[in-house]
Amino acid sequence: MGEFDLIRRFFKDQSRPPLDAVPVGIGDDCAVINPTAGMQWLVSSDMLVEGRHFLSTVAPERLGHKALAVNLSDLAACGATPRAFTLALSLPRVDEAFLTGFSRGLFALAQAHGIELVGGDTTAGPLNICITVMGEAPRGQAILRSGACVGDDVYVSGTTLGDARLALEAFRGTVNLPGEDFTLARQAMECPQPRVALGQALRGLAHSAIDVSDGLVGDLGHILKASGLGARLEVDALPRSAVLRRQPMALQRKCGLAGGDDYELVFTAPAAVAAQLAAAAAASGTAITRIGRIEAEPGLRLFDAQGQTLDLGLSSFDHFKS
Amino acid sequence: MGEFDLIRRFFKDQSRPPLDAVPVGIGDDCAVINPTAGMQWLVSSDMLVEGRHFLSTVAPERLGHKALAVNLSDLAACGATPRAFTLALSLPRVDEAFLTGFSRGLFALAQAHGIELVGGDTTAGPLNICITVMGEAPRGQAILRSGACVGDDVYVSGTTLGDARLALEAFRGTVNLPGEDFTLARQAMECPQPRVALGQALRGLAHSAIDVSDGLVGDLGHILKASGLGARLEVDALPRSAVLRRQPMALQRKCGLAGGDDYELVFTAPAAVAAQLAAAAAASGTAITRIGRIEAEPGLRLFDAQGQTLDLGLSSFDHFKS
Incomplete structure (x- = not known):
């Protein structure tokens, strides 16, 4: 042929x-x-x-x-x-x-x-x-990385953030997943669902957005850099699947924050539109979770559920480094 | 980095x-x-x-x-x-x-x-x-493969058709080119000049067009198939560079007809616009040469300068065959 x-x-x-x-x-x-x-x-x-x-x-x-x-x-x-x-x-x-x-x-x-x-x-x-x-x-309504504003809430879509990375680690042999968990994590890695309906619903509501392909910390970092701002991130607020929750907390955080291959949307929006966001998310059939807030001070600061700062030494996936 | x-x-x-x-x-x-x-x-x-x-x-x-x-x-x-x-x-x-x-x-x-x-x-x-x-x-002015009409003249742009193939054969060691000829042929292969100005000038004049990437015979064949027509081609009318003319006639024909990598335009236009075509070609700084005519009978028929039919058994370059 x-x-x-x-x-x-x-x-x-x-x-x-x-x-x-x-x-x-x-x-x-x-x-x-x-x-x-x-x-x-x-x-x-x-x-x-x-x-x-x-x-x-x-x-x-x-x-x-x-x-x-x-x-x-x-x-x-x-x-x-x-x-x-x-x-x-x-x-x-x-x-x-x-x-x-x-x-x-x-x-x-x-x-x-x-x-x-x-x-x-x-x-x-x-x-x-x-x-x-x-x-x-x-015209003029495309959502860009550069639009974040101080005080914006930071959201992420979906409920399986980090599962793709968990599956990759299972393939690499660094974690051992029971059969059903492996099947689910592998599906997250191999069959990501692009958040097209949610993205369109965010027009006019979100100030900035990016998709999580190289890991949440790195990709949110692109928003912060493009917007000239910083953020605080509530690490334990990140949505986690039942599969990921069965892993040790350190691995949960690593996969959620620096996993890569998630293809969820991380976006920022003013608190005033929170109810509209919830309605937009429901209409598009996509869960969204508030995970932090944009601040004027550059850099990304991580906090746990007790309000303690975390320094996890995470960086994002780079195709020429890892 | x-x-x-x-x-x-x-x-x-x-x-x-x-x-x-x-x-x-x-x-x-x-x-x-x-x-x-x-x-x-x-x-x-x-x-x-x-x-x-x-x-x-x-x-x-x-x-x-x-x-x-x-x-x-x-x-x-x-x-x-x-x-x-x-x-x-x-x-x-x-x-x-x-x-x-x-x-x-x-x-x-x-x-x-x-x-x-x-x-x-x-x-x-x-x-x-x-x-x-x-x-x-x-709107509606893009030139397509499917627009050729019976009686259209067939043209090709440029003056180095076949030189890229000649260079490839020199790299393959099947022909031996003197230094200066090799430099020129290699330039045709490595630095093709896209006929962008000519293409725009052909809007409203040409009935059909394609670029010659897989060889003249094969690419003209796409026009004929899409238009449901055939053509006669005057093989010895094909433009040939001085470099190609120094090669044996059989190789000249092979390179010009089935060379590939030429990135010239082959196009068809009614005889009535021949003068406008010449002016468009001159304005865009690109030579064009009439090399044949569209006919109702499907298939491509090759003729030499004496009007004798040629059967060269040529086919075009296919990335999964050659």
Whole structure:
């Protein structure tokens, strides 16, 4: 099977037929997309490499899901409505079982978000997946990292923060998880759910947002740096799954604060909109938890449930360091 | 140097400051871009892998140029005006000499086309370069593969069609080029010039277009298939450089017809606009040559200068076959 057959069989046929919104999809030199009047375009690219962003043990269907999920998570963090994506794929060989599973997971998530694969590239080479997502937000309403204000509450979404890191440690053999716990933690790692609905609901409410891909401390740090501010974080307020709660407290804190691969949203909003936030979270079916407050003094200060300061010496995941 | 330092040092600082057109560039979860009223968006992604799209001997500066050039070539083929691009880069290690050269070549071409790097990703892994370009064209004016009409003239741009393949054969050791010829052919392979100005000038004149990345025969074949038509091609009318003309006729034909990596435009247009085409080509500083005609009968028929049919058994470059 050659390159064009591969595209036709695994990718083009599973994409939706051309719509008014996307008059030209896969199959020309470029895709053609109709922007929506009054909207700005939001764009993000993520590249996934075996052994660094996923393990060779991942099921192809979950890999297809995750490759798109981590990109949709960037749109979610900005409050964007997803519109389209491109996929560039380097494969050591044409592996039909892999491609069948990969494309199934990819398109299931794409269809759940009404987003179309509009183009891309396939080539032979070491396994590498690069997706670029495009979305829209009303002019001036994209949520940025730089908008945090003193006094803002800090929130995080979801209930499984840290589980992905716990699964990674289980794969690395540094922790031993009972079967059911491993299954659940692994699902958090391999099947993150991008918080797209929540992100859109945060437009006009949140002052700043980012998605947690490299660990809460590091990613919240990007908000603080971009906003020129600091924060206090109530470490024991972090949402933890039942799986994580069965681990020692030090590991719970490490996974929650510096885990990485969570794809939850961390965002800041003034206390005055707390009730609206709760309603927005409920409407989008996503739990949110208040975990701290923005302060004028730069830096991030960690506190436990007794109000004692913690110095855990944590840093975030860096693709060229760890 | 970590991931964020790398982005800041080699990519963010060399990008232009935010403009009205791109209110948010590198440094947030997404870039934010203001679309131009009345325009459609055009998007294309290309992934470059060592040993397949470039040789390990290429200078980093030329590789940076080429990685963006092959993407701009896709926008050119659709007649789009380039707007922005993302870069995802997987690198075995942080190699400062490589990154300095690569980013210099990349930004020189980006600045020549007034296009901004708005985001992307860097990771450790086997060398892989994925660029996604975004551009605009007035609504309904993008040039597609499917628009060819019976009687259209077939044109190709440039004067070095086939030189890139000649250089590749020299690297492979199947042809022996004298020093100066090798330098020129290698430049064609490593520094293709995307025909962006010509592509925009073709809007409203050309019925169909594609860029020659996999070889003229194969890429013209995509136009014919998408348009449901055929063509006759005057093989000896193909533009050839002085370098290529010094090679045996069989090799000249092979390189010109099935070379690949040319990044010239092949396009079709009615005879009635021939004078306007000539003026558009001159205004954009790009040579164009008439090389054939679109016919109703499907398939591509090759003729030599004496009007004799040729059967050269050529096929195009396929990344999973050759």
